[in-house]
Amino acid sequence: MATITWACLECGTESRKPIDARDDISARALIRQLREDFDRGENLFHCAVGECGGKMYPVRIEGIQ
Numbered sequence: 001m002a003t004i005t006w007a008c009l010e011c012g013t014e015s016r017k018p019i020d021a022r023d024d025i026s027a028r029a030l031i032r033q034l035r036e037d038f039d040r041g042e043n044l045f046h047c048a049v050g051e052c053g054g055k056m057y058p059v060r061i062e063g064i065q
Contacts, residue, residue, distance in 0.1 A: 002027050002063040004034070008047035010054025015045070019061075027064040034058040 002021040007014050021027035034044070035058055045056035 002061055004031060004061050005059045006045055006056040007059045008049070008052060008054040009057055011047060011049055011052045013047055013049045013052070014059070015048075015056065017045075021061070021064055024064045027061050031058050031061045 002019050003016045004019055005014055005016050019027070019030065021030060037043075038055075038057055043055045047054040047056060
C-alpha cells in the first residue's frame, strides 16, 4: 500500500490518500498520469479546509517498495 500526498494550490494544506500500488513502476506511472490529467484541467479533489475549495495537486508518492 502506498500513499499519495496532495497539496492545495490555494492554501498549501496537504492531504494523504492511500492507493493500491503493487510496485514502484506502477506507483510512478499513476502519479505521472494524475499530473498529466491535472495539467489538462481535470482534478479529483478540492480542498476541504474551511471555505478554501482550491484544487489539490498530486505532490508525491510514499510507501512504495
